């Protein structure tokens with residue numbers, strides 16, 4: 001029973017994971033190459049967090065987990081995972097310095113919020129996952145040709161609110177115009193900004209939460225200002241599929257509305273991006289509408305009642321092993337129900353993709369929470385870390 005032990009484990013200056021995140025398009029790798037990388041990078045990350053996060057090490061020991069148990073891809077499911085609810089109760093830390101780390105707060109509307117502390121390296125890798133996806137899944141445009149219209153605030157104004165912050169990060173990679181200024185959003189002004197961007201840039205990417213995209217599309221239809229242009233136009237929805245009153249926003253209806261408002265020929269130009277505050281990677285859709293998982297993340301589903309890992313293509317709780325987080329162990333059991341698929345996607349790429357169907361329901365949550373709490377110690381310290 002060796003849960004990592006006192007062995008010194010540190011990240012080299014240019015870790016392999018950084019070469020993958022910031023290197024050439026990892027989605028072009030073969031299925032086997034992606035699987036090998038995934039195993040290696042996640043194994044390294046687990047060793048790192050076993051060493052740097054004492055409660056995680058103790059938790060792993062209680063589950064009789066040893067890193068030596070992880071020898072092939074099938075063994076990844078043995079790695080201990082944390083229910084995301086833990087981040088609502090304690091500070092999960094693999095050695096954070098609050099003076100230089102950023103608290104990232106979930107954008108949830110009910111109950112306690114999750115707070116995830118991230119250091120500079122962890123945030124840079126998160127941005128890297130966005131760049132990788134834009135480059136790899138949106139046809140690899142040269143950065144200078146891209147103009148982003150973000151239907152949200154800039155980084156300074158986004159503060160700690162998670163999705164606004166994630167989308168504002170895009171300004172570090174591409175020329176970006178932000179449409180929320182001093183807390184104010186005007187859909188007609190956004191239409192004008194999008195039209196201007198189409199005249200100025202070869203590739204225009206509009207990002208924003210579905211609810212704001214709907215407002216902009218309605219304004220575009222109302223004002224009849226939309227012109228045809230030669231620029232490549234991609235819409236990336238990011239954030240909750242919820243209306244302000246809490247009811248669901250229909251994906252198909254929004255796709256049709258955006259396509260008609262901006263005269264898009266195919267729905268493949270409207271992509272959804274998935275993230276939750278505890279996950280350090282943004283997962284984007286390809287032109288075939290599949291959410292591709294990069295090779296530093298492993299996703300499996302677990303049975304909703306027993307939490308037992310399931311084979312691919314089974315509906316269950318989506319659970320993640322994300323090797324890119326340094327300031328906390330991003331090994332998570334989420335509240336989302338969905339499935340994982342393997343093999344060749346219709347877009348031609350190989351590797352796993354995920355489908356998110358719904359949030360876990362209250363009745364299911366009860367048994368599941370009991371099971372999860374049994375994993376964790378009864379009296380938890382405020383800081384779950386060194």
Ligand SMILES: [Zn+2]
Nearest residue numbers: 286290345347
């Ligand atoms: Zn695809």
